[in-house]
Amino acid sequence: MAEEKRVRHILSLSGGKDSAALAIYLRDRVPEMEYIFSDTQKELPETYEYLDRISSYLGQSVVRLNADVGFDHWYEMYGGMIPSNHRRWCTRALKLKPFEQYCGDQEVVNYVGLRADEDRTGYISHKPNIKAVYPFREDGLVLRDIEEILRTSGVGMPPYTNWGRTRSGCYFCFYQQKIEWVRLKETHPDLYEKAKAYEKPFEKTGNFFTWSQGESLAELERPMRIEQIKREHVIRIERLAARKENATLAEVFAEADRTQELDEDEDQGCLVCQL
Ligand code: SF4
Known part of the structure; x- marks a missing residue:
């Protein structure tokens, strides 16, 4: 058989x-x-x-x-x-x-x-x-x-x-929201520095790429910029919470995360790394 x-x-x-x-x-x-x-x-x-x-x-x-x-x-x-x-x-x-x-x-x-x-x-x-x-x-x-x-x-x-990090995956994952970069810097400054070290012109080609859309981590960590990111995040959460009266905090954050991704990337994160 x-x-x-x-x-x-x-x-x-x-x-x-x-x-x-x-x-x-x-x-x-x-x-x-x-x-x-x-x-x-x-x-x-x-x-x-x-x-x-x-x-x-x-x-x-x-x-x-x-x-x-x-x-x-x-x-x-x-x-x-x-x-x-x-x-x-x-x-x-x-x-x-x-x-x-x-x-x-x-x-x-x-x-x-x-x-x-x-x-x-x-x-x-x-x-x-x-x-x-x-x-x-x-x-x-x-x-x-x-x-x-x-x-x-x-x-x-x-x-x-x-x-306040909403997702699993690499500490430097490019799917992070701006506010998550700020929190990474505050919680794991060593990891923030390591992520920053990748943002350099590549010697063989001169190419320069950033993790976060539109700005380097050196720009993102300036005190005024951090304050601005924090302020914008609070406004975003308050708006969402007002719209979703009976939602749990996790649901509000999940929605904030989802809408931020849609705004920034027109995509929905990395399922394999973050489910
Ligand atoms: S998409 Fe996945 S493998 Fe790539 S940086 Fe993000 S967590 Fe890491």
């Missing part, structure tokens, strides 16, 4: 709240689940802390995947080109490729934490052996349900949300 083909079940944690909640939601339903994390080695320290917390809850280790070569190699290869929404080489090289290599050619069910209240599209692997499924969408779970799952499990929200 032919041996039955083994199907692997893989959930990729990003360090964000949705994939964490999905892991909790599925822990007892899919006991054979493999949990992975594609580590760019440019993550926030809080992300590693959160992964340890999730791993303890699951009673299972989270496999860390590393790309063959890291961010700095590709940065050099691309001629000092800082990635952006329109030049997003980092996701492919540092997140997707290690994931696909880990899956190999076996049949894989890939669990994705997209919620029922999101209109984004998730990563669909082009590899025919990887099938993406969306349990939150199928079961109609929205942001409030995800908050509840995290609260009742004791895992809680990602610790970087304590200082």
